[in-house]
Amino acid sequence: MKLEPILQVRNLKKYFPVKGLFFTKGHVKAVDDISFEIRRGETFGLVGESGCGKTTTGRTILRLIEPTDGEVIFQGKNIMELKGDEMKWFRRKAQIMFQDPYSSLNPRQTVFEVIMEPVRFHGIHVDDPEEFVIKLLESVGLNEMHLYRYPHEFSGGQRQRIALARLLALRPEFIVLDEPTSALDVSVQANILNTLKDIQREFGFTYLFISHDLGVVKYMSHRMGVMYLGKLVEVGPSDEIFEKPLHPYTQLLLSAIPVPDPELAKELKAKRMKVEGEPPSPINPPSGCRFHPRCPFAKDICKKQEPPLMEAEKDHYVACWLYSKA
Amino acid sequence: MRRMPEPILEVRDLTVHFYTYAGIVKAIERVSFDVYKGETFALVGETGCGKSVTSRALTQLIESPGRIVGGKVIYHSDKGPIDLLKLREEEIREIRGKEIAYIFQDPHASLDPLYQVGYQIAEAMVVHNTVKDLKEGLQRALSILKRVLIPDPESRIKNYPHEMSGGMKQRVVIGTGLTNNPKVLIADEPTTALDVTVQAQILDLMNKLKRDYNTTLILITHNMGVVAEMADRIAVMYAGKIAEIGTAEQIFKNPLHPYTQGLLKAVPNPMKRIERLDAIPGTVPNLITPPSGCRFHPRCPFAKDICKQKVPELKEIEDGHFVACHLY
Numbered sequence: 001m002k003l004e005p006i007l008q009v010r011n012l013k014k015y016f017p018v019k020g021l022f023f024t025k026g027h028v029k030a031v032d033d034i035s036f037e038i039r040r041g042e043t044f045g046l047v048g049e050s051g052c053g054k055t056t057t058g059r060t061i062l063r064l065i066e067p068t069d070g071e072v073i074f075q076g077k078n079i080m081e082l083k084g085d086e087m088k089w090f091r092r093k094a095q096i097m098f099q100d101p102y103s104s105l106n107p108r109q110t111v112f113e114v115i116m117e118p119v120r121f122h123g124i125h126v127d128d129p130e131e132f133v134i135k136l137l138e139s140v141g142l143n144e145m146h147l148y149r150y151p152h153e154f155s156g157g158q159r160q161r162i163a164l165a166r167l168l169a170l171r172p173e174f175i176v177l178d179e180p181t182s183a184l185d186v187s188v189q190a191n192i193l194n195t196l197k198d199i200q201r202e203f204g205f206t207y208l209f210i211s212h213d214l215g216v217v218k219y220m221s222h223r224m225g226v227m228y229l230g231k232l233v234e235v236g237p238s239d240e241i242f243e244k245p246l247h248p249y250t251q252l253l254l255s256a257i258p259v260p261d262p263e264l265a266k267e268l269k270a271k272r273m274k275v276e277g278e279p280p281s282p283i284n285p286p287s288g289c290r291f292h293p294r295c296p297f298a299k300d301i302c303k304k305q306e307p308p309l310m311e312a313e314k315d316h317y318v319a320c321w322l323y324s325k326a
Numbered sequence: 327m328r329r330m331p332e333p334i335l336e337v338r339d340l341t342v343h344f345y346t347y348a349g350i351v352k353a354i355e356r357v358s359f360d361v362y363k364g365e366t367f368a369l370v371g372e373t374g375c376g377k378s379v380t381s382r383a384l385t386q387l388i389e390s391p392g393r394i395v396g397g398k399v400i401y402h403s404d405k406g407p408i409d410l411l412k413l414r415e416e417e418i419r420e421i422r423g424k425e426i427a428y429i430f431q432d433p434h435a436s437l438d439p440l441y442q443v444g445y446q447i448a449e450a451m452v453v454h455n456t457v458k459d460l461k462e463g464l465q466r467a468l469s470i471l472k473r474v475l476i477p478d479p480e481s482r483i484k485n486y487p488h489e490m491s492g493g494m495k496q497r498v499v500i501g502t503g504l505t506n507n508p509k510v511l512i513a514d515e516p517t518t519a520l521d522v523t524v525q526a527q528i529l530d531l532m533n534k535l536k537r538d539y540n541t542t543l544i545l546i547t548h549n550m551g552v553v554a555e556m557a558d559r560i561a562v563m564y565a566g567k568i569a570e571i572g573t574a575e576q577i578f579k580n581p582l583h584p585y586t587q588g589l590l591k592a593v594p595n596p597m598k599r600i601e602r603l604d605a606i607p608g609t610v611p612n613l614i615t616p617p618s619g620c621r622f623h624p625r626c627p628f629a630k631d632i633c634k635q636k637v638p639e640l641k642e643i644e645d646g647h648f649v650a651c652h653l654y
Binding site: 049050155158186187190191193212213215253255259260262277278 | 493527548551554575578591600602603605
């Protein structure tokens, strides 16, 4: 079953200038020509290590950062060209939940005001605001007791729930979740992840789930993309990627995760890929395939030519010369 | 592997309170455990459970408004057992950094941005008189950088911290911690600030150094994956108390405390397909007015009347497996 895409990203690029004393010294190629699609009702996981461009991708898709180049098609419209009312429509349909629950809520607003502000901004009519907010709070596991409290009275997990209730108020269709549980403890994280799954089922949301925690992505996502130095190196169904990763970087990443099971950990550790070094600077990325200096399977072509994202197996794409049929 | 374990640290009834304006925070209450020579002992738990406070209290590294209000920390040094909490500041300084060394979470905060890393490593040795001058210290620093597998150590020794990546800096911090060949190395979330691939490299390095120098490692972490990979024995902490102690196998295969059980079920295992995670209801209690009896009782699915009234003591249920719970 192939679902229709709700959002298509085509050749998206975002370069940040690095300023010297007088001139621009170069560019950080945070996102460098990536294309993928997100299908209606699914959770698409985006993983990678710090600095790989996953957060920039999430923000550029929502046009919170203007891209250097590329298009994002949301329900048939290129959002890079939207203006006025159409942009306001997009702002309502597509939402984001941030990592840090301590800085994403206004400390001077009560929970009621936090949730009602965007509702008023978008001119959504509600008969009984109090009743409306209580219903939202209940759907994320809070209740009317919390209505007139301030953010500082809540724990990190509860704040994320308030942020979630605020998004729900606008009835969005697409939500970017940018490391929504990274600041939380595991027992609280499990609660929030379950709530996210529940409301997705209830309201039919589509999620872009950005995380560095592969266990969480495995639990949440249907399909996923792996990023390395601004490039998408592999895209496919999550279960398949975890079972049989194709790109050497994905293999390295998966073999590096410590598994919460001592016996399995011992077994996996023996098989762990030994790769030295750390990701290089995105200002001057390596030529050809960006992973080639660390790749144990690198060939000549990898140094010279950049591999395109190719369909290696059904619906499973990889950017690696090892899988090139030519 | 069965041998008579020989303790290097015996912690008994360690209690630390923080005197804040809001009230007395009972950060840790009567914490007791043994650490055996040569093992990796992990203290695990969530934010605010007291694992970092415990590790710092071992060498009186508690700053105002915190105070160690009771307990003993018996350290079996080469010269015989000493209670670390009875030592004066000058005496404990002799041991801290030399025989018992620390590695902290944030490598950026552990290095001084104004000095070259080689100088910083050498300084630690000069302070503890393990080298006669800075020059000899710098020579030793070079061999330490080699020991922690920093590529091109001859030029790296002159780097300032900002010229290094996070993983590289953590290697320097580990190197500094190991300069004086400590008997016990306390690593407080040593890889939490690092990416997984770098984390794997650092954990490998710590294991290698531990084997090579027969160091005892106390690992403080919230990451159950890191624990499973590294620890010989584990102590699980909750709200300032020890909930359970056992070997890695006992804790993961047969967790006894309802909190340990809940914690293990809440971790998404990347190698397994999980339909639904079991979450622990509620949140961690406030430690100014902790719950009566067992501190986990308000969140425990098996709580009985006695749990609200009486603090459970640690009991040995099977060989080396202790739990503080009224169910047993």
